[in-house]
Amino acid sequence: MKKTVARLPRRHQVLLSSVCAATLVLLLLPSEPATASRHSAEPELEGEQLILGQRYQLQLELAAQEAAVAATSEPEVRWSGYQIRSGDSLARIFDMMGFSPQELYKVTRDKQSERLLRKIHPGDTLRFAQDPDGELVQLAYQLNATDTLIISKTADGYVSEIEQKAVETRPAFAFAEIKTSFWNAGIDAGLTEQQIMSIADMFGWDIDFALDLREGDEFSILFEKKYADGEFIGYGRILAAEFVNRGNSFQAILHDNDRYYTADGQAMRKSFLRSPVKFTYISSSFNPRRLHPVTGQIRAHNGIDYAASVGTPVMSSGDGKVIASAYNNLNGHYVFIQHGERYVTKYLHLSKRLVKNGQRVKQGETIGRVGATGRVTGAHLHYEFLVDGVHRNPRTVELPKAESLAKTELPRFKDIANQRLAVINDNKRVYLAMR
Template identity: 35%
Template sequence: MKRYLRKPLMLGVYLPAAALTLGAFSYQPLEYSLPLELPEPKVAEVQLEEPHTLAEVSIADFVYTIQPGDTLSTIFERLGVSQKEMYQVLESDVSILALDTLKPGDKLGFWLEEGRLQQLELRFNVAHQVVFSRAAEDTFEYSEVLVEGQWREQVVSGEINGSFYTSAKRAGLNAAEIQRISALLQDKINFRRDLRAGDRFQVVRAEQYIDGEATGNTRLEGLRVFNRSRELTAFMFDGNYYDLNGESLARAFMRYPTKRRFRLSSQFNPYRKHPVTGRVRPHNGTDFATPIGTPVLATGDGVVTRVTKHPYAGLYIVIEHGEKYKTRFLHLSKALVRKGQTVSRGQKIALSGNSGRSTGAHLHYELHINGRPVNAMKAPIPVADAVGKDDRMAFNQLKDRLLEQMNANQG
């Protein structure tokens, strides 16, 4: 059963005996070491009634609201939790890579017993939490909570005046949404060269709500761009995007992330025993026995959402392919793309390596569908097909509904 944080401390707690400050924190994937000097303690909105040592209050639950200015090591240090336990959590995190996605405004919850960490909760929003729980003396396991909630649609409209990016930003779209639109239509239009002042665009965007509270998650339901005498369209149906005629906007996925077929050194296995630690840990991807420096290819069109390092995953890249699909590439030696970049199927994005913790040079490749890892060698992958005959009526109904919303908001 899911446990919820019970004692939120928005600014911090002043512990005279330990001189600790809780509050602002920004997780920085490349920085795990402590600064040489900790800041002076601040008296927060909530104070303990009398002096305590950390051990005396360690059974309390703490909530940490993340803001720029600290590291993961600093927070563990200030709570009196050992760096060893931090790395035990990071070892579990290699299967989900959730700690690398923390940003200001997210919350961290700590459960401590006699100075030892028992549970760590990452609360991204009311629809998404990840919990690391102690499973053994030196082992943590993770669980992920995803809530579908309700999605409310709205039409965002704008006119080109300057670049597409600045025009879309002015209309109310965020950077990730703009990048997604660029990736969707990259084979149809060159956004830098083809758009002209006065061209228009409309986007039906859905926002997620849980019990009336916005989570900050959005998705693109449909869009159209009026470029001089032509109209470009995209409608999301069953997790994929199609144009007005029901033709797929995505080229077929590649099954393999390399040009050559390399030996599979480790298969997808949610119950695999880790070759280094001997513990049962999910292996959420497929390992290819690639020599260091082997070109790694994007398996589908998409947008790069992460290029960063992890103590155990090493240098890794994450690419999102529309709303439904995501791929990950771990243990790389060199990245050839940057965050926010639009990539095409078959494009060289990295060189394989042996970074992080691994038993030898290899490429770890993951495919996620609707937020869950699947066997990339067997799972159904997008093919560049049109909407099937059996689904044509449902697609047309969806398309007509979205077009009606856009027509009603032409201003």
């Protein structure tokens, strides 16, 4: 490069040196701050020069501004609650909360509101929402764990609706072994009273819960537990159950029609109940050569005595027609019922008869109450079962066969039954292995 410059004429060398010097001077001079123009929809920023690296406060978009203004302009609502006490009335509650009788009248003009608010009772809570002027804009009343009555003020007056929480059901399992009594076994297994009675009703056509149960009998159930917002709110249906009584296994599975069937699709419900009273202690069983407790003579005891307190309800064990409802010195107050052509059931020593001759009765209908009338030594029900005029043991007599599901329903039902019984068996094995 130097050799090339040296070969140039003198005047060219001078000119080249001058250009280089000028260029160097321009590079070393300070420049103006760098700027950039910004195009904006805001008039106050139009054409403004923006300095790089400096922060600017940007305005909200028009929609966001309007939303913020609307939010700040909404009237504030104040909520307050009132827990109902004994002796409270709606009029008193509204007055104590600062609302006029006219507001109460307007609220209860809605028929649903008026009907449901009449059902308030001590311990319930009413929640009131007021605007800044003190007017009632909404009232909430929780009816149960899932339903809440919401009463809202509108341009046309107060209107109500039922707000419902979504309910989730989860399967649960329980196992119990009878040691002292069926009832105690159920309680020890964590079952509710309603669940225990449901099990007795479910198997009441096959098992006499007052007489047939023995220590060592066991039962397992698969049932529903209900949840709302993740919180337990109660129990649902029993989906399936198994009862082992004296080595015999009885199974019941719930079908879509809310009836229980055996695993092969036969209805659990039969023509007769094994026992006409709820499970209680039985003082005497069927014995055709029993020594009579009053006369001391051998006399056939063609029935079963159910020892129960006076007033215990007595049920008809099957559908039928009352053929006798009367009193005599031997039987006391008694009721006889004809069931079709072949069967008759008799109920003796009642304290009260609740049916009349010729009356039609349904299975499970209360026909009288336990007493101590006639020739007896204590309060009890004497129950007899006759087939073709011959006394038969109510505990062991073969009852008419149960109905079956329609053939078209059986495949689907059996799939459900097999699944639920498999769950019961798996849980039972785990439970027994952990004991």
